[in-house]
Amino acid sequence: MIPISWYLVFSAALFTIGLFGVLARKNAVAILIGVELMLNAANVNLVAFWRYVTPDAIGGQVFAVIVFAVAAAEVAVGLALIISIYRRRNTIVAEEIDMLKY
Amino acid sequence: MTGIQIIFIIVAVVTLGAGLMSVITRNLVHAALWLVLALLGVAIFFVLLNASFLAVAQVVIYIGAIAILMIFTIMLTRRVAVGSADSQLNANWGWAAFIAVALFAGLVWLLSGWNGFNITAQQMSPRTDTIRQLGTALVSPSAYVIPFEVASILLLAALVGAIVVAWDRKS
Numbered sequence: 361m362i363p364i365s366w367y368l369v370f371s372a373a374l375f376t377i378g379l380f381g382v383l384a385r386k387n388a389v390a391i392l393i394g395v396e397l398m399l400n401a402a403n404v405n406l407v408a409f410w411r412y413v414t415p416d417a418i419g420g421q422v423f424a425v426i427v428f429a430v431a432a433a434e435v436a437v438g439l440a441l442i443i444s445i446y447r448r449r450n451t452i453v454a455e456e457i458d459m460l461k462y
Numbered sequence: 463m464t465g466i467q468i469i470f471i472i473v474a475v476v477t478l479g480a481g482l483m484s485v486i487t488r489n490l491v492h493a494a495l496w497l498v499l500a501l502l503g504v505a506i507f508f509v510l511l512n513a514s515f516l517a518v519a520q521v522v523i524y525i526g527a528i529a530i531l532m533i534f535t536i537m538l539t540r541r542v543a544v545g546s547a548d549s550q551l552n553a554n555w556g557w558a559a560f561i562a563v564a565l566f567a568g569l570v571w572l573l574s575g576w577n578g579f580n581i582t583a584q585q586m587s588p589r590t591d592t593i594r595q596l597g598t599a600l601v602s603p604s605a606y607v608i609p610f611e612v613a614s615i616l617l618l619a620a621l622v623g624a625i626v627v628a629w630d631r632k633s
Contacts, residue, residue: 361582362470365573367507370474372569374481374500376562381485383558384551389536390490393497396528397481400504403516411511412583418595422606424516425596428523429613433620435528439535440628446539447630455552 367408375401388442388452392435399431470510477503488550490536498529512586515593 374397381394403424410420446452477500484496501524508517573579599605 361464362467362510363580363582365579366470366474367511368573368579369570370478370507372566372573373478374504376566376569377478377481377485379565380555380558380562383561384555385485386550386552387490389532389539390485390493390550393484393493393532396497396524397484397500400501400524404504404507407508407511407513407516411513412581413578415584415586415590418592418599419606421513421516421592421596422599422609424513425519425600426609426613428516428519429617432523432528433616435531436620436624437627439531440624442535443538443628452539 364408364412367404367412371401371404371408374398374404386453386455388445388454388457389439391454392438392442395434396431399427403427466510473503473506473510477507486551490550491533494529494533494536497532498525501525501529512592515596 378394378397378399378401381397382391383394385391385394406420406424406427410418414420442452445457449457451457480496480499480503484493484500487493487496501520505517505520505525508514508520600610601607
């Protein structure tokens with residue numbers, strides 16, 4: 361059987377990869393890709409703890425479902441913002457988007 | 463080493479490699495496709511963890527909706543997303559890599575101090591129906607109906623908000 365440590369180390373690695381993407385990428389869509397990787401790593405942790413520590417209480421899976429919903433909402437609004445900024449400013453490089461009103 | 467451990471290692475290596483490619487590759491369309499592979503790997507982990515509903519939801523929501531939405535956005539903003547010849551990483555990527563590695567080392571160090579670090583899962587009886595348990599818990603007033611309703615309101619607000627924000631007023 362697989363010990364829980366494998367899942368925890370895997371999700372830590374996936375989380376830090378996502379964090380690197382968020383910190384190092386220029387493009388706003390690429391930053392959102394990094395955020396998605398981080399949310400997925402958190403989900404793996406939630407489900408692993410549900411399966412290994414409290415398999416009788418379903419709370420871990422419920423929390424993961426809520427994270428799915430929040431991720432979908434975040435991506436929808438985030439990509440709408442990116443498209444809106446692209447129409448007005450013709451750029452989606454995060455460093456160049458530094459004005460509140462154009 | 464049992465067969466399931468070999469499967470775990472193969473899927474973990476593929477998922478982490480795809481995740482790494484999705485944050486460093488220069489072409490953003492390729493980055494989104496690598497993200498799809500990483501999300502698929504996470505779905506396989508949900509299967510290994512007996513969370514069958516989450517595995518299906520991962521494929522339908524993440525790969526079917528979120529990744530496709532990202533590919534659409536990348537193609538709508540294609541001139542700046544793909545055309546530039548210079549690197550897609552900003553000037554501080556060295557610091558970002560340092561912070562990521564340091565955080566990984568810190569997380570592993572912190573987790574290895576936990577005394578349940580090497581526990582294995584109890585065998586789940588084949589009669590346990592986790593999908594039924596999950597469905598009941600999501601709508602039962604004594605369990606998680608309030609977070610479920612709040613999530614539905616959040617999704618509605620995000621739907622309306624996305625349409626309002628992305629609306630092209632000029633045309």
